[in-house]
Amino acid sequence: MITSVLVANRGEIACRVFRTCRELGIRTIAVHSDADEGALHARVADASVRLPGEAPADTYLRGDLIVKAAVAAGADAVHPGYGFLSENADFARAVQDAGLLWIGPPPEAIEAMASKTRAKQLMGIQPLTHVTEADLPVLVKAAAGGGGRGMRVVRRLADLDAELASARAEAASAFGDGEVFVEPYVENGRHVEVQILADTHGTILPLGTRDCSLQRRHQKVVEEAPAPGLPEELRQELSTLAVRAARAVDYVGAGTVEFLVADGRAHFLEMNTRLQVEHPVTEAVSGLDLVAEQIRVAEGHPLDHDPPRARGHAVEARLYAEDPSRDWAPQTGRLHRLSVPEGVRLDTGYTDGDDIGVHYDPMLAKVVAHAPTRAEALRKLASALERTVIHGPVTNRDLLVSSLRHPEFTAARMDTGFYDRHLPELTAPTTDPYAPLAAALADAHTGSRSRFGGWRNVPSQPQVKRYEMAGEEHEVHYRHTRTGLEADGVSVVHADAGLVILEVDGVRRRFEVARYGDQLHVNTTALTALPRFTDPAAQHAPGSLLAPMPGTVVRVADGLTVGTPVKAGAPLLWLEAMKMQHKITAPVTGTLSELHAVPGQQVEPGALLAVVTETP
Secondary structure (H helix, E strand, O other): OOOEEEEOOOHHHHHHHHHHHHHOOOEEEEEEOHHHOOOHHHHHOOEEEEOOOOOHHHHOOOHHHHHHHHHHOOOOEEEOOOOOOOOOHHHHHHHHHOOOEEOOOOHHHHHHHHOHHHHHHHOOOOOEOOOOHHHOOEEEEEOOOOOOOOOEEEOOHHHHHHHHHHHHHHHHHHHOOOOEEEEEOOOOOEEEEEEEEEOOOOOEEEEEEEEEEEEEOOEEEEEEEOOOOOOHHHHHHHHHHHHHHHHHOOOOEEEEEEEEEEOOEEEEEEEEOOOOOOHHHHHHHHOOOHHHHHHHHHOOOOOOOOOOOOOOEEEEEEEEOEEHHHOOEEOOEEEOEEEOOOOOEEEEOOOOOEEEOOOOOOEEEEEEEEEOOHHHHHHHHHHHHHOOEEEOOOOOHHHHHHHHOOHHHHOOOOOOOHHHHHHHHHOOOOOOOOHHHHHHHHHHHOOOOOOOOOOOOOOOOOEEEEEEEOOEEEEEEEEEEOOEEEEOOEEEEEEOOOEEEEEEOOEEEEEEEEEEOOEEEEOOEEEEEEOOOOOHHHOOOOOEEEOOOOEEEEEEOOOOOOOOEEOOOOEEEEEEEOOEEEEEEOOOOEEEEEEOOOOOOEEOOOOEEEEEEEOO
16 A cells, blocks of 8 residues: 655646655655756645756756655555656566556566667558658657657758757757657648556557647647547547557556548557646546555556546647747746636646746646537636636747637648648737736836836826737737826726726726836736836847747757858757757858857857848
8 A cells, every 4th residue: 555655746746746746645854956946846845855957957867866755755556646757667677676566557568668669660650760751751750758758840851860850969968868860741641649547457548539730840739539520430440550559568557549640541650658648638537536546556456447538528728938920039037927717727847936936848738628528628728727817937828819710720631740731820919908907007106116107297298108918019009197097098987006907998807917127017018117218239130040038059050150142941059948959040141150059058048149140
C-alpha cells in the first residue's frame, strides 16, 4: 500500500498528481530546482527537497539526485509525470533498485517504445535512411522525448543538414539524447490518439480517442475527446492497433498510442509510455481519475471495469505565456493574476504573484470544458477563456478563443496544418477601442502617479495620455470639469482607480482596470503607459535584429561575419529559451553590418543582436 509519493517533476503535472494523492490520503513530496524554490508545486506538497545544480533547466534530468531525494524523504513510490525523465528506462530501474515503487510501465516497455525508431520497427515501419528530392517533404524527429522538441519539417533538400543539426541540439538539451530520425511528412493529417490503461494481470483497456490536431511547432494547443467525425470502423481499428502496441511490450499503467489519420488511413506515430498532458479530456468523458488508476495498478490491483462509454464531449486548451503573432515567442515576467470562471477545470502550476522564468515550458495552465455535445463544450470553453483574467505576460488566450470559434474547427475539418493556414486571421488584434480611455480615466483618478503621467496643462486644455495597445500607439484626451471627468463623445458615469463605467450611444459598459508599474490591464486588454515624448536614444537603426525573448545564443550561422551578404528570411542565429530553439532571420536583403551575438551569451528581450544594412 502506497502511503507517500514523490513526483519527479514540476509545475502543473506535479500539482495535478498531488491533488489525487491528497484525495487518496497519500503523503506528497516535491522536488525543486533553485529556480523553483518558491514554485507552487513545492509549496503545496507535504514536503519538498531541493535538487542542487547550476543549470535549472537540467536539474529535473538528474535521476540520481531524485532517487536520493525520494529515499531521504521516506517516499514509498515515485510518479514521473510527463517530460523530463518520464520515459527514461534507466531512471525507472534506478527507482526500483532503490526499493521504491515505480508508478509507470516496466523499464523494458519504456525502453522498447522510448526510441521512436525502435517503436516504428516494432510496428513494422522503417524510417528513411537516405533522403532524395522525391521524398520531400520529410519530418526530422527526435528519437526520444516529445512535446514537439527536436522536430522540423524539411521541404528543401538544401535545408536538411541545418535542420538535422538544430533538431539534434534541441533534443539533446530537452531529453539528454540527441538522436533524431527522418520519416515522410504527411500533409493535412489529423493527430488522433488512443488512451490505454493496462494492469499487471494481462488486461489492457482502450479508453477512447482524442484529437490533438491543433498544434504549433508540433506541440499540441487544443485537444478533445472523443475525436470527432471518425467512422466507427476507423475508431475500432485505432483501438485495436493501440492494444496491439501495448501488448507487444507487456505494457502496464497509463499510456497513449499516437496516430496520424489521413485519407481514412491510420499511420502509427509513436507510443508515449507515460501520462499525457491532455489526459483530463479523457477523464472528463470516461469518469475515471487516471492518476488514481496509475497508483492502483502500481499497487498490483486489477482493473475492475470495462472500457467506459464516452459521456458527452470534453475540450482542453493549453494557455501559454507566448506571443503567437511573433512566431510564438515565449514570454516571461510576473504573473500578477490568473482567474478562470467557475464551471471549467483548471490545471495549473502557477498562482497570483508567481514569476514565469526562461528555464521551462511556457505553459501556464490547461482549461477544460465538458458538456453533453461538442458544440456546447466548444462554446463553454471559448466563453470561459474570454472571461479569464490574466494580468502579466502576453499569452495565447485570444488565439485560443478565435480557434475554438473558427468555422473549420467547429465543423471538425481541422488538421495539423490549421495554424499554418489561419494564423494571420486568428492573431488579428481584437482590442477594445475604449480601453485606452478607460485606462486614462482610471489614471486620472489616482492622480497619475506613473513616472510618465504627473504633468498637467492649463485648465482650459484637455489632459493627454499615450498608451501602446497591440503594437499601436493611442493618444487619449479628457478634461477635468466641475462635475467630474469628461471625454468627447462618451459619458463618464463612474471612474476610480479600479473601475470605469462609460456610456456609449446609450449603452453602459464596465471596465475593470488594474495597474502594475507602466503595464495596465483593462478587462482583457493589455496596455503600456508611454511617456509624453519619445526618447530618440531608444530608436534602433533599420535592419536591427532585437532579441524577441530572454534566452541564450546557441548558434550563429556558419561563416557569418560582418560584411557577409545575406538574403531576407535567411537564418542568422538561434536563441534557446524554455527548451526550444528559436530561429532569428534577416529582416531584409543586404549586408551584415553589425554582429553582437556570441554563442553562449545570455540576452534579455530587446537586446541588439545584429544589424543588416539593406541593399539599395
